[in-house]
Amino acid sequence: MTILVFIDYYWISNPENSLNKASEIGEGVFRTIFKVPLGSQQGRNVAIKKLITSNILQYLEDFDREVRILGNARHPNLIASKGYYWNPQLQLLASEFAPNSNLQSKLHENLPSSPPLSWPNRFKILLGTAKGLAHLHHSFRPPIIHYNIKPSNILLDENFNAKISDFGLARLLTKLDKHVMSNRFQSALGYVAPELACQILRVNEKCDVYGFGVMILEIVTGKRPVEYGEDNVLILNDHVRVLLEHGNALECVDPSLMSEYPEDEVLPVLKLAMVCTSQIPSSRPTMAEVVQILQVIKTSVPQRMEVF
Incomplete structure (x- = not known):
């Protein structure tokens, strides 16, 4: 039938x-x-x-x-x-159908003749993705957990609005063999939360917060979460954390932006990424809190003064 x-x-x-x-x-x-x-x-x-x-x-x-x-x-x-x-x-x-491909292609597969993603569009994609995840996490009981947040699953419309794809696919799996599931997600190297990889801790929506934090770093730096050089491996999370601790965080910003970005947005966004990628799930914010933080970052002090 x-x-x-x-x-x-x-x-x-x-x-x-x-x-x-x-x-x-x-x-x-x-x-x-x-x-x-x-x-x-x-x-x-x-x-x-x-x-x-x-x-x-x-x-x-x-x-x-x-x-x-x-x-x-x-x-x-x-x-x-x-x-x-x-x-x-x-x-x-x-x-x-999303006509403007996905975030992965815009960050890593852009033709040399195509302009890079501007900072306003990058921030717009971050905020949109956060809002979509917050809806999945907070508007359903039990929450809808994505489990696989990464740039290839963030589709873009013609105005660079983020559209989360593949949410809920895990719900269509048979009573989930978590071992099979976590093994499959190893292909998403760098995005998988520690608790999803090790299968020891209880997995909840905070695993999506971790993946979102890694994606923040990727959007700001233009680098993949794990990059292999001739004689070294760059773990993006660790690299950015060290730069932040030494006050040199702007050194990691994607050079294709040509310094056309507001420092008072980039720095707090990087710090938010560090909190989202905490090894301890309970230390990560909820996606509703992430949305609020991003909205505060976007409303800079001069803008707030103009409003009042």
């Missing part, structure tokens, strides 16, 4: 026939992603995620329940769910 469900009345034509190498736009831990046109709307596309079926919920009722929970997670900084396709051999998720 094949069930095809549409959310928001969108129509996806022949989903099984549309998933070919030419339409593939990405792959990840649990899925391959395709860009597929909407059958009844010219020029409109959706992203189709073809899920790896070995660990996916095998019963329609369970799959339907979890997908509908994710479909209710509506927020400007979350990729919107559009529907799903289910049969025992094939499970697909349809979602909003």
